[in-house]
Amino acid sequence: MPSYTAPTKDMQFVLHDVLKINEAATPGYDELERDFTGAILEEAGKLTSDVLAPLNAVGDTEGCRLENGVVYTPKGFKEAFDQVRNGGWTGLDMPEQYGGQNMPYVLGAAVGELFSSSNQAFTMYHGLTHGAASAILAHGTDAQKDMYLPNMVSCEWTGTMNLTEPHCGTDLGLMRTKAAPQSDGSYKITGQKIFISSGEHDMADNIIHLVLGKIEGGPEGIKGVSLFIVPKFAVNEDGSLGARNEVTVGSIEEKMGIHGNSTCVMNYDGATGYLLGEEHKGMRAMFTMMNEARLGVGQQGLAQAEVAYQNAVIYANDRLQGRAVTGAEFPDKPADPLIVHPDIRRSLLDQKSFVEGGRAFILWGAMLIDAAHRGKDKDADGLVSLLTPVIKGFLTDKGYDMTVKAQQVYGGHGYIEEWGMSQFTRDARIAMIYEGANGVQALDLVGRKLAQDGGKHVMAFFDLVKSFVKDKAGQDAEFDASFLEPLKAASKDLQAAGMYFMQNGMKNPNNALSGSNDFMHMFGHVCLGLMWAKMGLAAKEALAGGTTDTAFFETKLATGRYYMARQLPATSLHLTRIQSGADTVMALDAANF
Structure with missing residues (x-):
């Protein structure tokens, strides 16, 4: 089984020696002393290496199962989710008002890499919840924030984003999901959504779906799209849970990778929903979630490259194959280890130089987000908007390439499931597709940004x-x-x-x-x-x-x-x-x- 060791030393180097976060003018950064960030990263490293990484292969092998409308996650996921939740990791950079710790986003991004490297499918459950909570935080009413955010920040309730339909992916103006206004101000949501990550599972008491749909009589195309909060269970005024909403799982998608995450077909049959933000401004509200998600997905590409590289290095040092062309380096052994060969070293250095450079790029981007949000720096906001498609597209394209290179170091063993390397490649592949396929990222960069x-x-x-x-x-x-x-x-x-x-x-x-x-x-x-x-x-x-x-x-x-x-x-x-x-x-x- 592959292993994972959190690269906390390299993160500390990037945060403090390169980016010098403690010297930045962004509010809250003065608290990010080396000892403080080190303690947080070390604790996150223990959790991800000792608890989440061993479950990665379990999730890949078992997957999720749907029985009588209920999705069951792989063995050990529920207990691990409790540990993550109880440790406060889900609200690290969320406001204290709603139960978070109000840490800067850059620290959340650093911790996020550790979670994604150790178990990407698992991490998606609380990662998507963070994005949904951010959208409600940015566009919700005070009443909506008070009703949903405390439980979403703690991950007692989780969240999703529902965009794609069977006939439309990138072109969301073609969507058919309808929202019928009701006399009490709510809407009846009817339609089908596909590819919904974490759409249903057994690890939270409620799931808060953010659903794109068109209000009857609204403008055609993308200008008529609105965003709605559609809870799995109704939430009563006192915060208790009420009746089950008319939202059900049609099926679980059979996927190439991320088997431990429940990717669902979701059916909305007159489900009660509540407008989030303004009518017909759904894309604006959803993109609060999408932009955060795109940085997170860029990090997934990097994270899978990191864990694959770690294991490739171990194998290259252990596996004896041939002799160094300049003469035996280990004459007391029947052969030299793979790492003596120039082409293996080229491959490993491709991986190492990408991962370490990409890590610095991600954390710099996270600093720009903090400067924009915490420091109200419009220039930083503009720069990170420009860089977002690069972070998402480049890091996931190259991250996938690096997992293939790591798999190649193993030769035939890399193709055999028991060695675990193929999972990193399969899990990395989705990052090039979801949250806006990489071709779309490139078009956005050149055509708009x-x-x-x-x-x-x-x-x-x-x-x-x-x-x-x-x-x-x-x-x-x-x-x-x-x-x-x-x-x-x-x-x-x-x-x-x-x-x-x-x-x-x-x-x-x-x-x-x-x-x-x-x-x-x-x-x-x-x-x-x-x-x-x-x-x-x-x-x-x-x-x-x-x-x-x-x-x-x-x-x-x-x-x-x-x-x-x-x-x-x-x-x-x-x-x-x-x-x-x-x-x-x-x-x-x-x-x-």
Whole structure:
């Protein structure tokens, strides 16, 4: 069975040495001392490594089962959910008013990686609840917040998001779910939703569904969509639970991965619902949940890559296969371990450099969210809005690739279920699809986010990179050559791609959209390049300052040099593809595919 060890040391390095969270001006960050964050991460690490990780294979093997309208989760899930709930982990960054601990989001994001790495299917139950609670917090009335949030923050009740229908996924304007107004101000919700994660289960007393639907007589298309709170059980004025609502599970989806999560077909047969936010403004309210979810899904891609990498390293050190090409390194053994071979090292360094760079990227993004929400920083809000499709799309595409690389290290054993590596690949695959498929993320980035606020935010990103390179250049020739020059070159590639879109996208939008996936990946590489330059600088400063942990910081520098030399130059390839335009992409008639 695979193992998992929480990478708390690396998280502490990123939070304190690289991002320097304790020095940030964001309200609440002054409390994030190294000892404080360390204690929280260590406790989360124990829970995820000792309790949740051993249940990962159980959930994958057993899955969920539907019997007489009730969904039963895998063995051990319910008891583990009680531990998570009792430890206060579900409300770490939620308001104290509703039972949360009011910690900054960045700390919740760090803890969230540990949960997702150890057991992604399990973590989705309280992760989606957090998103649903955030939507109610942002758009609900005071009465709605008081009624639902205390139990959702504690996860006595869980939450879902209901968007997709059998005939519409991304194009939500096609939805058929109807909402009929009632004289008491409620609505009768009728329709069917599919792919509803955590739609029904046995771990909470109530489930609060957030459901998109169209109010009868409203505008056509997406402009007529509203969002409704539809509880599984009615909630009485005193907070007690009433009658069962007219919402039932039609079936559980049979999926490639995340078997431990109950992905349901949900039927609404005149269920009582309550408007959340304004009429016909449902997408605005839902996107409060979606944007948070997209960062969380980006983290899922990273998290599966992390746990897969950990196990690949163990296997590469243990498995004896062949001899090093330069001569036996372990002559007393019948063969050398896999890790002596250059191609295995290349694969492992691809994984290691991605995971560590991606972790810094996620936590930087979480800091921007805190600055936007806690500090009311509009520039930070604009920048993280720009980066959200990159975080979601790039980290899940590459995260999946890294789980495949980790599986490949095992050779044939990676394909055998008892070794557990295939689960990481299968679980990572969904992250590229849900919460907006990655192709849609790329289209959103190029078609909408680049031009947002007159291009202000992408220009701010370019200025951020340029200023960093300029400020740090000239102090160390080796650092300049290994880190700053590659970052500068990659950033120029990204700017050249943006210029191509400006010059060619207006006259033929396909020129921009055909290059959107390449641009998203190019942007992701530049972001990780920036993170690696920052991490390299922090490591260099620690070594110059006389740290006793020289191995950690020298390893960090070596890993960063690898990324800058072997991964970041991919921006040149992506630029070449973008500048080839749309002609080759659009050349075939549909009948010729």
